[in-house]
Amino acid sequence: MTSGAGAHLAPPLLEVQGLAKEFGGLAAVRGVDFAVVPGQIKALIGPNGAGKTTIFNLIAGVLAPTRGRVLFEGRPLPRRPHAVAARGIARTFQLVRLFGEMTVLENVLVGCHRRGGAGWAACAFRTRAAREEEARLRLRAHAVLNLLGLEGRAETPAAALPYGEQRLVEVGRALAMEPKLLLLDEPGAGLNRDEQARLAGLIRTIRDGGTTVLLVVSEDHPLDDRNASFAEEHVLRPAEADAARAEGVREL
Numbered sequence: 001m002t003s004g005a006g007a008h009l010a011p012p013l014l015e016v017q018g019l020a021k022e023f024g025g026l027a028a029v030r031g032v033d034f035a036v037v038p039g040q041i042k043a044l045i046g047p048n049g050a051g052k053t054t055i056f057n058l059i060a061g062v063l064a065p066t067r068g069r070v071l072f073e074g075r076p077l078p079r080r081p082h083a084v085a086a087r088g089i090a091r092t093f094q095l096v097r098l099f100g101e102m103t104v105l106e107n108v109l110v111g112c113h114r115r116g117g118a119g120w121a122a123c124a125f126r127t128r129a130a131r132e133e134e135a136r137l138r139l140r141a142h143a144v145l146n147l148l149g150l151e152g153r154a155e156t157p158a159a160a161l162p163y164g165e166q167r168l169v170e171v172g173r174a175l176a177m178e179p180k181l182l183l184l185d186e187p188g189a190g191l192n193r194d195e196q197a198r199l200a201g202l203i204r205t206i207r208d209g210g211t212t213v214l215l216v217v218s219e220d221h222p223l224d225d226r227n228a229s230f231a232e233e234h235v236l237r238p239a240e241a242d243a244a245r246a247e248g249v250r251e252l
């Protein structure tokens with residue numbers, strides 16, 4: 001079950017080695033190992049509370065691991081989210097996090113600016129370089145909206161979109177960073193079957209465009225189009241998941 005002929009011959013883009021995270025006495029992630037090779041679509045699968053989002057936060061530099069490490073292109077990832085993004089990793093969140101008052105285009109432009117080249121001084125004085133940079137970023141944002149089928153929504157406030165399209169805008173914002181690796185946390189949650197099938201097709205298109213994809217798929221919210229050709233699966237071992245769940249039910 002590979003997602004591309006010869007995919008396993010390539011050295012890994014991402015390597016998760018013995019990764020563990022404890023919160024106080026709670027073992028949220030216990031010794032997880034997997035690798036993602038360039039051009040792959042990999043799905044991290046497990047029940048609620050199995051530690052999937054925590055693994056994303058460990059990769060993204062939001063959390064520091066208790067044990068283990070994450071290598072990207074053979075080198076350890078920094079522990080700062082901006083530095084991780086600068087290495088070429090972009091993510092979406094399990095719950096949509098958009099700037100609701102801002103338009104769809106502006107939300108996607110936020111992703112573009114993460115990689116923008118002109119410094120603050122150039123922007124402040126509206127130099128020619130800054131204006132050219134802005135025009136370039138807008139072009140990229142429109143290209144992303146086109147890919148997502150959201151071109152007609154460019155000037156709509158994000159909060160006014162139906163939920164399924166808001167999820168797509170999040171994907172667009174991450175994509176605008178032109179990442180090498182895209183992390184999607186339960187992208188199919190809350191989508192109907194048609195939207196899920198469309199999203200699965202979109203994820204394939206993104207992969208075919210050269211971006212490797214690691215996504216979280218919950219047992220409760222499978223991506224409708226999930227099949228062997230779509231994604232290679234890494235299922236979190238039941239022992240890890242059960243341990244987390246057994247210890248994890250704690251009222252605060």
Ligand SMILES: Nc1ncnc2c1ncn2[C@@H]1O[C@H](COP(=O)(O)OP(=O)(O)OP(=O)(O)O)[C@@H](O)[C@H]1O
Binds near residue numbers: 028050053249
């Ligand atoms: N910041 C935190 N502090 C304490 N416990 C946490 C924290 N984040 C997650 N946990 C706990 O760690 C365990 C794994 O949580 P996580 O959100 O990673 O699971 P998940 O697999 O993403 O679940 P879901 O399918 O519900 O999204 C859970 O028991 C959760 O309550």
Ligand SMILES: [Mg+2]
Binds near residue numbers: 052053054094
């Ligand atoms: Mg989660």
